[in-house]
Amino acid sequence: MSDLAWLGRTKLLIGDEGIQKLQNAHVLVVGLGGVGSFAAEFIARSGVGTMTIVDGDVVDPSNRNRQLPALSTTHGQPKADLMEERLLAINPELKLTSIRQFLSPEAVEEILTNNKFDYVMDCIDSITPKLMLLTTAYQKNLRIVSSMGAGGKVDPTKIRTADLFDTRECYLASLVRKRLRKLGIRSGIKAVYSTEKMMEESLMLTDGSNYKKSAYGTISYMPAAFGGVCASVVLRDLLGFPVEMEKKLKALASREKKQQELEKKRKAAK
Known part of the structure; x- marks a missing residue:
């Protein structure tokens, strides 16, 4: 018999039935950067019984201002491995699959075909793999929440949740919407975004590795706040809130x- 005493405070809020729903759920988290690392931890701490996490990147010194696995002692180590260790330390009974690779069309298809996910969390900040994940998950009728850009913004009170095609003030969202429309997708993907105007002066160009040609400056708490809202969307949907x-x-x-x-x-x- 599993020891669920550590979920006592959660049980007070959602009851035995809610705990059981989360225990029976399988959540996929793709991207373990500033948003995804916190989102994955919040999902694990909620008592979700099965998780799959995906990320092919390693910790870079520049990650330390915002990413959960990024410490002065973890530079160069795979984020997926570090998060696997952390999530299992939170819940040793968690059924966890850790995939240490960047997404390709073949990998997306394999992951989404060979598993039964109750929810897909897109925490990718690069356009090409983000589109691959969203389109494939959408075509398979999976529930999805997608994080838009947390960079170039500082006010967490302006974070919102809406259909991706109703978002505004987000450059990443505009790019994703445009590409998805060309593929015939015009609604049905939940997005977490911010209505705050982006600080354009914080933009920097990158070397183009991992599908990224540019990046915006970030502050410590914003990606974590985005991750929290993403996790809340997943958990509330799994629990049937607010109706139930x-x-x-x-x-x-x-x-x-x-x-x-x-x-x-x-x-x-x-």
Whole structure:
């Protein structure tokens, strides 16, 4: 029998049924950078029973300002390996598959075909692999949440969730929308984005490796905030919130009302 005592505080919020739903779920997290590393940890800490994580990159010194596995002692080490160790330290009973590779069309097809995922989390910040994952997951009718750009922004209160085609003030989202429309996709992908105007002056050009030709400056908390919102979308959908939560709260309010009425009757009878 699994020891779920560590999920006691979560159980108070979502109940036994909610815990069981998360225990039975399989979540895929692709990209373990600033957004994905925090998103993966939040998913693991929620009690989700099965996870697959994917990333082919290693820790670079420039990652330390925002990425969970990036420490002064982990430079050059694979992010997937570091996150695997961390997630299993959080929950040793987690059924975890760690894939240390960059996505190719063949890899995306293989991963999504050979596994049954309850949710796909796209935390990739490069256009080509991001599009491969989104289009393949969409075609397979998988539930998806996709993180848009956290770079060039500083205000976490402006993070929003919407259909990808309803997003604004995000350069990455505009590029993704344009490419997806050409492929005949015009709705049905949840996105996490920010309505804050991007600080264009923070842009820098890169060497083009890993499909990235440019990058925007980042502040420590913004990718983590994006990761938190992405994780919340997944968990709320898996749990059936807000519908089931509203029903639960109404039922609780009804029970409390009945108890109050009984208490009034008892006092009146004395």
